[in-house]
Amino acid sequence: MSTMQDVARRAGVSVSTVSYALSGARPVSAPTKARVEQAMSELGFRPNAFARGLASRRSRTIALIFPATEAGISGTVAEFVSSAAGTARSHGYHLVLWPFAAHEAEEIRDLVHQGMADGVLLMEVCLQDDRVEALHAAGVPFTMIGRTEHVEGLTFVDIDFDATVRQAVAHLVDLGHRRIGFLNHSATSHAAGYAPTLRAERAFGEAMRERGLEAHAVLCDENPAAGRRAMTELLERDPAMTAVLTMNEMATFGAAVELQARGLRVPADVSVLSIATSPGVGALSNPPLTTMHAPGSELGRLAVLSLIHLIEEPDGHPPEPSLLVCDLEPGGTTAPPP
Amino acid sequence: MSTMQDVARRAGVSVSTVSYALSGARPVSAPTKARVEQAMSELGFRPNAFARGLASRRSRTIALIFPATEAGISGTVAEFVSSAAGTARSHGYHLVLWPFAAHEAEEIRDLVHQGMADGVLLMEVCLQDDRVEALHAAGVPFTMIGRTEHVEGLTFVDIDFDATVRQAVAHLVDLGHRRIGFLNHSATSHAAGYAPTLRAERAFGEAMRERGLEAHAVLCDENPAAGRRAMTELLERDPAMTAVLTMNEMATFGAAVELQARGLRVPADVSVLSIATSPGVGALSNPPLTTMHAPGSELGRLAVLSLIHLIEEPDGHPPEPSLLVCDLEPGGTTAPPP
DNA sequence: TACTCCTGTCGAAGCGCTTCGACGAAGCGC
DNA sequence: GCGCTTCGTCGAAGCGCTTCGACAGGAGTA
Known part of the structure; x- marks a missing residue:
């Protein structure tokens, strides 16, 4: 060398x-x-990265706290990671992923104190989140993907669950549906205060209520079998249901199977609309699922840009938060009710 | 500070x-x-990590080249990552993930030359792999997860696809099956020289031939719809098929749906055995899938240990490669043929 | 013409740590 | 008591870079 x-x-x-x-x-x-x-x-x-880092006190590295759960990661997250890595690189930063579970706030702070990253991206944020406080206390620039309950003074990019759910409901209502169910993420995520689960639930309830419609929402584990059971539960709550909104990819497949098993045709008898969906998931089923796909790439890009702004202009006024709505991608599973 | x-x-x-x-x-x-x-x-x-790194010429960091594809990552990979991160930490190393696509060998070499990692873990290895040569040329210690065609002088940990497929076939044959199909990964992965696809295909062919049985194998994209089609294809090739071996999680769900659609009961009419499966996937279907689950954690642990050995004892003799067999986890989808 | 102001370059002082050689103080055998 | 090693500690020399102050020389200004 x-x-x-x-x-x-x-x-x-x-x-x-x-x-x-x-x-x-x-x-x-x-x-x-x-x-x-x-x-x-x-x-x-x-x-030499170390010499440079030592002399300049900057690592030119952005760390993404990576939820190394056992469940794997979705296409949306993967898309987010690629896009964030690319954006960082084109601005002269490296993106590295730090695999840490949600409770390892201490370890995160340690690494930050060692100077290993100029800034941090935090994903899978819960409404109450220790890591946010840890990062805040450590004085590191950070951007959340998602957001806590209170976001004063914090920088974030997130899916606009409220607008997305409203658009989804509007799409179905415009087609003529009045009896709509919602198949959400798991009870576990709900209990953990996982923000998307809670926000979507709230938004669905409000959107339906505003129209004078009844909101039937169920929580559901992230697998096809649970999806079948959840679909069963929804149909028991309202046997005349004509549309179901889902925000749970694996469960959506199961729900479709259950409908088929009951002789209900999609979309002739029941429409299915899947929101916050990973790219390509719509094409996995037949007919292709109508989806509102999560803007993973765009979130990645915006998150990195915000963070770089925070790093390079610590005294500038903080970047505007971004709230992105999922895009409706027409497929073959929504239609007017019978 | x-x-x-x-x-x-x-x-x-x-x-x-x-x-x-x-x-x-x-x-x-x-x-x-x-x-x-x-x-x-x-x-x-x-x-301070930089001062330490500069003075000691060691970063105490291990980089995992992370396949940032759009498809997301499986539970096995996630399990691998957690376990590797934990093992590294308990030996005083940090594990960071570098998101790089397969063709970015140059970027990887760059980072290594900058001294950002003492060693590298390379996953999703193809039989021919540029990155292996790049790392070798750069003179960095590295361990493969998976392996290239020729492995002389290289360190790796891998699933023993040969033994796993043989055990899977043996399990089915012991139950009395003679007509067994194999549902493999995608044609794309096959064409890219993705080692698991190729090795499993080869092993299945051999295991069946040795028993004088006919080997019906199909390649299949990683989604339920493709799984249904692949199942159809297998049944056309041999309508009397009584068992199907799968190495493709998403497709397995589709295959099960197709069997159900044809009125074939699992396992009474057709047995399904899924190999190299992520943890928890078996429980996702009803009845629970019989699986041979991939030893993700153990691979992570061994890979990190090998790599640390390589880093800390560059002149010691290289660590033995590890080949691990997937564990049979009994479920409810294999039974004697009708 | 005399002055200021840039431009382009250099030398040197660190950044915070590791590591090497040195050295006093014990502890040892004889 | 003598030299010998061993233990515990110190000081200083880097590691390879950034960055600050300085300064020569040409351009611009009055």
Whole structure:
């Protein structure tokens, strides 16, 4: 590994000039710059990350706290990660993922104190979240993907569950549906205060009530078998139900099976609309599911941009939060009621 | 942030003594050590990772090249990540994930040259894999999860697909099945040289041929709809098929639906055995799937241990590769043929 | 012409840690 | 008591970079 010294010697300039040529922090004349670049590429020079970090107190690294649960991660999260990594790279940052469970706030703070990241992205945020306080106390710039109950002074990007659910309900009501069920995430997530579960539930209740409709909502584990059972429960609550809104990918498949088993055709007898869905999931079923797909890429991009703003302009006014609505992607599972 | 200087001053010792107390690289008397530790905790001292890395040329970080595809990650991978992170931590290393697509070998080398990791874990290895050559050329210690076609001189941990498929076939044959189909991963993965797809296909062919049985294998995209079609194809190839071996979680659900749609009962008419399966997937269907679950945690642990060995004893003889067989987890979907 | 102001460059002082050589103080055998 | 090793500690020299102050020399201004 060659060092800046080597580059400086070869280019016939001082080390500081090499540094300036690289960073642009001070002007360097075109011919000098060219010689430096020549020397760098001849030597295959890579600046040492530690030396740079030590001298500049910046790591040029963004850490994404990564929910390393046993359940795997969804396509939306994967999309988010790719997009965030790409955005970070194009702004001269590395994105690294730190696998930490929700309760490991201490470890996160430790790493941050060691200077391992200039800023942190926090995902799978709960309405009350220890990690938010830990990061806040540590004084690190951070952006949430999702948001806590109170967001004063915090930076976040999130899906606008309220608007998404309202649009979903509107879509179904416009088709003529009046009896609509909602198949939400799991009771576990609800109990843990997982924000999407709670916000969507609230929004569904309000949207239906405003129209004078009855809101039948059930919580449901993230698997097909639970989806079947949840569908059964919804149909028991209202046997005349003509549409079901789902926010639970695995369960949606099960719900479809249950409808089929009861001889109910989709969408002729019952419409199915799946919201906050991963890309490509709609195409997995036949007919293709009508979905409102989660803007994973856009969230990734915006989250990184906000965070970089926070890092680079700590005294500037904080970036506006972004709330994104899921896009309706027409499929073959919504239609007017029978 | 307090520094070692502060700690040294407070404890009334020199900086180097603090360093030795922390690292144990030289003996430090018990009372001195106690004073130093006292001072450290009073000040909330965290050693600066960059200074440490710069001085010692070691980052105490292990990077996991993380396949940031759009498809999300399976429970097995998630299990692997948690276990690897835990193992690394208990040995004084951080595990960070670097999201990189398969073709970004250059970027990986760059980061390594910057000294950002002492070693690398590479997953989703293909039989021919550029990244392996890049890492080898860069001279970084690395361990593969999976393996290339030729593994001389390389360190890896992997599922023993050969033994797993043979055990799976043996399980079905012991129950009395003679007409067995195999539902593999996708044609795309096959074309990309994705090792599990190829090895399992080969092993299934051999295991069946050795018993004088016909091997019907199909490739199948990773979704329920494709699973239904693949099941249809298998039944067309051999309408009297009594068992199907699957290595494709999403497709397995679809296959089950197709069987049900044809009035074939599982397991009374057709047995289903899913191999290399994520934890908990068996319980998702009713009756619970009989599975051979992938040893994600154990792979994570062993991979990290191998890599640490490689890092810390570069001249020792390389660690033995590990090949782990998936565990049979009895469920309710295999039974003797009708 | 004399002055200020940039531009482009250099040297040197760190950043906070590890690690090496040195050295006094014990502890040992003889 | 002598030299010998061992233990515990210190001081200082880096690790490879950034960044600050300084300064030569040309451009701009009065």
